[in-house]
Amino acid sequence: MDAAVIQQARACLTQKSEFSSTCSVPQVLDQIGSKWAILIIYALSQGTKRYSQLQQLIEGISPKMLIQNLRKLEICGLVQRVVHPVVPPQVDYSLTSLGETLVDPLAMLYVWAEKHVHELNHAEAPNKQG
Secondary structure: OOHHHHHHHHHHHHHOOOOOOOOHHHHHHHHHOOHHHHHHHHHHOOOOEEHHHHHHHOOOOOHHHHHHHHHHHHHOOOEEEEEEOOOOOEEEEEEOHHHHOOHHHHHHHHHHHHHHHHHHHHHHHHHHHO
C-alpha cells in the first residue's frame, strides 16, 4: 500500500464521530477475522492449493476447522473452489479477485505482528501473574 492510501485511511478514521458494531468493519471482520481464515488467506496468497497442501501449510488446524473456514471464505466470495472430475476427486482452492485485494492489508498486519509480538507478549505477562 502506498502512503496516499494509508493517509486516506487514517483521515477516514479521524473523521468518524462514533464507532458502531453495526458498521462495515465488524461485519467484515466477522467474515475474515478468525486466525484460521487469515492463515488460509496467507497460504492461498502463494497460489492455488489443494486441501492436503493447506493442511500441511497451516500448522495446528483440524480438518473440521479447515473445511469450515474454506466454506465460509468461499461463501463470502474470497476463495474459489474448483472440483476436477477425476477419481479420486481433486479440489483446488485459490483466492478470488476480491480475496486478492486482502493480501496487501494482511501482509502489512503480518509484518506488524512479527515486529510487535514480543511487546504484546511482554505486556500480557504481568496480567497473567496477578
